[in-house]
Amino acid sequence: MNNKSKCTCANFVPVQCKAYCCGPVPINKDIYFKNKHKCFREVKNELWISSDMILPDTQQQYCTFLGPDDRCLIYNDRPDLCKKFGKSDSPLLQCPFMDKHGKKRTAQERELVGVEFEQALNAARLQSKLDGVNSFF
């Protein structure tokens, strides 16, 4: 996930990228409390999504650990979900700018990534509702 010094796509699309990959993510409780002092964005709610996972809810677009320069403040401790971003086939984990092989996406491909993300998110929300759980993670 986002660490621009390691994000090769940011080499050719630095202006377009708004750190899309760094929305609020669920994190193991021990890792969260170990790093809580590094929270950069205020956590409005600590949502327990299972007995050992917390979603630090900033009520904004970004993860609490995304620093002022768009770098991850807990890079070595970042969740697996962050590590998988841009490298998986899941429509929920696609970088809009670069495919998993490191190839720059066209404008059309970027648009498709957005459409497929929304579709997958809606499907996951529906499934979550049907299952009676409060999270799709």
Ligand code: SF4
């Ligand atoms: S933990 Fe780090 S890499 Fe993961 S979403 Fe937050 S800022 Fe991004």
Ligand code: SF4
């Ligand atoms: S969204 Fe893509 S371009 Fe932007 S920081 Fe994340 S991986 Fe890099």
